[in-house]
Amino acid sequence: MKYADVILPLSLANSYTYRIPQDMQAALVAGCSVIVHFGKRRYYTAIVLEVHNRQPQSTLEVKEIYALLDASPVLRRPQLRFWQWLSEYYLCKLGDVYKAALPSGLKLESETAVSCIKDFEAQFPLRPAEQAVLDAFSDGQKLTVSELEKKTGLRNVVSTLSVLLTYGAVEVQEELKKGFAPKLETYVSLSDEYRGHDALQKAFDLLKRAHKQELLLVAYLDLSHILNPTLATEVTKKELLQQSECSVSVLDGLVKRGILKYYDKEVGRLQVHISRLQPPQPLSPDQEKAYADIHESFKIKDVCLLHGITSSGKTEIYIRLISEVLSLNRQVLYLLPEIAITTQITNRLAKVFGDKLLVYHSKYSDNERVEVWNKLRAEKKPLLILGVRSSLFLPFYDLGLVIVDEEHEPGYKQQDPAPRYHARNAAIMLANMHGAKTLLGSATPSLDSYFNALTGKYGLVSLNLRYGNTQMPQIIPVNVKELKRKKIMKDALFSPILIDKITEALNNDEQVILFQNRRGFAPVIECKSCGWVPHCVNCDVSLTFHKFRNQLVCHYCGYTYQLPPVCPECRESDLKMMGVGTEKVEEEIASLFPAAKIGRLDFDTARTRTAYERIIDDFDGGKISILIGTQMVSKGLDFGNVSVVGIINADSLLNYPDFRAHERAYQLMVQVSGRAGRRDKSGTVILQTTQPEHPLIQMVQRFAYQEMAKMQLTERSMFRYPPYYRLIVVVLRSRNEAVLQEQSLLFAAKLREKLGDRVLGPVSPPVTRVQSLHIKKIVLKIEISANISLVRKLLEAVQHEMQMNSAYKQLLVHFDVDPA
Incomplete structure (x- = not known):
C-alpha cells in the first residue's frame, strides 16, 4: 500500500497522510497537486510532500486521495525545501506558506451548491422569500449561495435556505469549483465548403444584394491572406470588425449563411508589445x-x-x-x-x-x-x-x-x-x-x-557618481519654527523659499514633487470647546478626515463615518482640523498656483494598477506639473524634468517610537531628494523642519550615509539591536483585555525562566487595539549566532505549556522574526 503525506492550505503545522488509489500510484510524485477530503464536508487542493510505504501509526481511518489534479508536479525543485525553510525560520505553519505561495487560481475551491427537490410539495403557504428561492431554480439546476442571492435579490439567503432545508425543499452539497479560467478569444475562419476560387465566387454571388456582408468578406480575405497559403494568418473577430468597420450583426449574418464560422482559441495574457528591441545603453x-x-x-x-x-x-x-x-x-x-x-x-x-x-x-x-x-x-x-x-x-x-x-x-x-x-x-x-x-x-x-x-x-x-556627472541636488533646510515665530508663515504650509522655487520651476516649464508622508486631509479633528476627538470604534486610533469623500477614516481597519456638522459631545460646531495630509497640501498648492496642473499620488488615488500607471504616465509626459505624494514618490522613480522637491514636514519622520526611526528617516529624505535633478542639471530640495541643527538633518544635507551608519550602529551595539542581535516578537491579541494582560505576563515569565534578560515585556505597542483586538508584545533579543531551530523548539515548548491553560485559548498568538 502506498501513502502520500500532503500539505493543506490551512494554518496547520503538520502534513496529513492519505492512501493513494491504485490508478494514481504510478503518476503521483512529490510536488503534485491532489484533491483530498478534509473535515466533514470540505475538499481542498493539497500538495504532495512525500510518497512512501509507511503504515500511519493512527487508530483513525486513513482517507483516500479523491483526485489527481495534474500528473506533472505543480512545484519544481527546490520549492518544497524553500517552503520548509520559511516555515522553520519564520516560526509559522507549513500550511501558511502554502496559502501564500500558490495563486488561488491553482486551487480548487469547495463552494456550497444548492439544488431543489423535484417532488417537494408545501403543506402550508410559504413566505415570499422562501418562494422566491424555489422559483429561482430551473429543472435540475444547481446554484451556489452567491448565485441565489443575485437571482433573488435577497441580502441574506442563508437563513431562508436553512428553513427550506428543514422543510425538505432543497438539498445542499459541496461541489468543486475550478479557479483558473484560460483566456479565450473568438476567431473567424472561412467555412470549408467555400475554400478555393470557384467556391468563393459562389459566396460572392450569394452576397450580390448584401453589400455590407460582401465588404466584410473582402476585409476578411484581405486580413487572412487565405488565398495565398504561404502568407495565410488567423483573424480575430475583434480585428475583423475594426478593419471592416461593420457591426456584429453583419458578421453574424455571414456566419448564419455558412460562409464564415467562429472558433474559440486560448490566448495568453502575457504578451509584451514591443515593436523593436533596443540594445542595452553603454556604461559610463x-x-x-x-x-x-x-x-x-x-x-x-x-x-x-x-x-x-x-x-x-x-x-x-x-x-x-x-x-x-x-x-x-x-x-x-x-x-x-x-x-x-x-x-x-x-x-x-x-x-x-x-x-x-x-x-x-x-x-x-x-x-x-x-x-x-x-x-x-x-x-x-x-x-x-x-x-x-x-x-x-x-x-x-x-x-x-x-x-x-x-x-x-x-x-x-x-x-x-x-x-x-x-x-x-x-x-x-x-x-x-x-x-x-x-x-x-x-x-x-x-x-x-x-x-x-x-x-x-x-x-x-x-557607485559614487551620478550618471553623466550630474551634481547631487542642493538640500536647503528651512527652520519653520523660526518663520512661524516671526509670523512669516503663520498657518501656511509652505515657506517663502519653497514657494519661490516652485514659481521658478513652473516658469521654466520644470516639474515639482512635494512629499508629505500622511494621506487624507487632516490626521486629527478636535472640538475647540470640549476637546472631543473622533476615534475608531474598532481601533485605538483617531480618525483621519478625508475631505474628498467628506468622511472620517480609520487607516487600520477601514472604518468610516461622515464628519458630523456639530460636536456630538457639546453640540458646538467649532471643529478644528489638526495636522496635514496630502489632500490638504493639494488644496493649498492649488490656491497658490491655480494655473498649475496638479496630481496626487497616495494610496487613495492609486488603489489600482491602472490608476497608478495613469498618474505616473501623466507626470512623466508633462501633463502634471506638481506631484504631491506620500512615500510612493520616493521609491526609485525616474523623472528627467523635476528640478524642485519639497519635504513639507521632516520632523514627522524623526519622532517615531522605533529603533529604526532615524535610519528610515534618513533613507526616505535622501530617496525623495534623489528625484530632483536627474539629467543634465542639479536640482533643489527644500527640507522644512523645526530642528535644522538636528544631526540627522545635517547628515541628509551632506548625503553622509557612512556617518549616519556609524552613529546608528554604535547605538545598536550598545542597546542590543540588529544587526548585532536578532529580534523575535511574540504578538498576543485578544478581545478580553484582562485575560490578555494576565496571560501575556505569564507567557513572558515562562520565557524568562529559559532565556533570562533576553526577554523584554510584555509591552503595549503605540496602537494598543486594532480591529477590536487588544495587543501585547513580548520582545526577544537573541544573539545573532544562536541556532534559530533551537529557539523555535523552546518557543513551541513554552507555547504548548501555555495551551494547558484554558484562558490562553482566548488569545491569538503569532511570532514575528526579524520585524521591520
Whole structure:
C-alpha cells in the first residue's frame, strides 16, 4: 500500500497522510497537486510532500486521495525545501506558506451548491422569500449561495435556505469549483465548403444584394491572406470588425449563411508589445568599474551589495548582468519592494528583453498570475521575472541571478498574514538553493546589509557618481519654527523659499514633487470647546478626515463615518482640523498656483494598477506639473524634468517610537531628494523642519550615509539591536483585555525562566487595539549566532505549556522574526 503525506492550505503545522488509489500510484510524485477530503464536508487542493510505504501509526481511518489534479508536479525543485525553510525560520505553519505561495487560481475551491427537490410539495403557504428561492431554480439546476442571492435579490439567503432545508425543499452539497479560467478569444475562419476560387465566387454571388456582408468578406480575405497559403494568418473577430468597420450583426449574418464560422482559441495574457528591441545603453567608466567589481565579488561571495547614489545608473548595470545570465540559458528574478515601482521599470526592461520578461504581482488578475506560473512550470527557457515579494514562490527552472532593488525598503517584509517573511533574506536563501548569486542594490542600504558587507559576509561595490556627472541636488533646510515665530508663515504650509522655487520651476516649464508622508486631509479633528476627538470604534486610533469623500477614516481597519456638522459631545460646531495630509497640501498648492496642473499620488488615488500607471504616465509626459505624494514618490522613480522637491514636514519622520526611526528617516529624505535633478542639471530640495541643527538633518544635507551608519550602529551595539542581535516578537491579541494582560505576563515569565534578560515585556505597542483586538508584545533579543531551530523548539515548548491553560485559548498568538 502506498501513502502520500500532503500539505493543506490551512494554518496547520503538520502534513496529513492519505492512501493513494491504485490508478494514481504510478503518476503521483512529490510536488503534485491532489484533491483530498478534509473535515466533514470540505475538499481542498493539497500538495504532495512525500510518497512512501509507511503504515500511519493512527487508530483513525486513513482517507483516500479523491483526485489527481495534474500528473506533472505543480512545484519544481527546490520549492518544497524553500517552503520548509520559511516555515522553520519564520516560526509559522507549513500550511501558511502554502496559502501564500500558490495563486488561488491553482486551487480548487469547495463552494456550497444548492439544488431543489423535484417532488417537494408545501403543506402550508410559504413566505415570499422562501418562494422566491424555489422559483429561482430551473429543472435540475444547481446554484451556489452567491448565485441565489443575485437571482433573488435577497441580502441574506442563508437563513431562508436553512428553513427550506428543514422543510425538505432543497438539498445542499459541496461541489468543486475550478479557479483558473484560460483566456479565450473568438476567431473567424472561412467555412470549408467555400475554400478555393470557384467556391468563393459562389459566396460572392450569394452576397450580390448584401453589400455590407460582401465588404466584410473582402476585409476578411484581405486580413487572412487565405488565398495565398504561404502568407495565410488567423483573424480575430475583434480585428475583423475594426478593419471592416461593420457591426456584429453583419458578421453574424455571414456566419448564419455558412460562409464564415467562429472558433474559440486560448490566448495568453502575457504578451509584451514591443515593436523593436533596443540594445542595452553603454556604461559610463564608473559603471564599467562597478560592473567589473561585482563580477570579482561574485567569484568569492554569493551576495554583493551595490551601494550606488541616486541616479548613478544602477539599473543599467542590472540590465548588463541580466543579459549575461540569460545568455547562459538561466533565469533571473528582479525583485522590487512594491507594486508602485514596477510601471516604469517594466517599460524599460521590456524594450531590452521583449517577451523574455514576465511580470508578477497582486495587482495582476489571478488568471494572469496563473499563466505566469504555468509558463515557468512548463518551459525551461531563459526568462526574466520582475515582481514583488510573492514572486519568490514561482517555480523557477534554474535561477542564475536574483536582484533585490531598493533592498532597504520595509515593503519587503510581509506583515499579515503569515508567513511573516523578509523577501530580501528569503531571496538570498532561494538563490543559494539554486546555486545563484544575489545582488542587493540601494542608494541608502539597510544597516543590516551594510553591516554584513563591512564585516565581509557580503561583497561591497560603490557607485559614487551620478550618471553623466550630474551634481547631487542642493538640500536647503528651512527652520519653520523660526518663520512661524516671526509670523512669516503663520498657518501656511509652505515657506517663502519653497514657494519661490516652485514659481521658478513652473516658469521654466520644470516639474515639482512635494512629499508629505500622511494621506487624507487632516490626521486629527478636535472640538475647540470640549476637546472631543473622533476615534475608531474598532481601533485605538483617531480618525483621519478625508475631505474628498467628506468622511472620517480609520487607516487600520477601514472604518468610516461622515464628519458630523456639530460636536456630538457639546453640540458646538467649532471643529478644528489638526495636522496635514496630502489632500490638504493639494488644496493649498492649488490656491497658490491655480494655473498649475496638479496630481496626487497616495494610496487613495492609486488603489489600482491602472490608476497608478495613469498618474505616473501623466507626470512623466508633462501633463502634471506638481506631484504631491506620500512615500510612493520616493521609491526609485525616474523623472528627467523635476528640478524642485519639497519635504513639507521632516520632523514627522524623526519622532517615531522605533529603533529604526532615524535610519528610515534618513533613507526616505535622501530617496525623495534623489528625484530632483536627474539629467543634465542639479536640482533643489527644500527640507522644512523645526530642528535644522538636528544631526540627522545635517547628515541628509551632506548625503553622509557612512556617518549616519556609524552613529546608528554604535547605538545598536550598545542597546542590543540588529544587526548585532536578532529580534523575535511574540504578538498576543485578544478581545478580553484582562485575560490578555494576565496571560501575556505569564507567557513572558515562562520565557524568562529559559532565556533570562533576553526577554523584554510584555509591552503595549503605540496602537494598543486594532480591529477590536487588544495587543501585547513580548520582545526577544537573541544573539545573532544562536541556532534559530533551537529557539523555535523552546518557543513551541513554552507555547504548548501555555495551551494547558484554558484562558490562553482566548488569545491569538503569532511570532514575528526579524520585524521591520
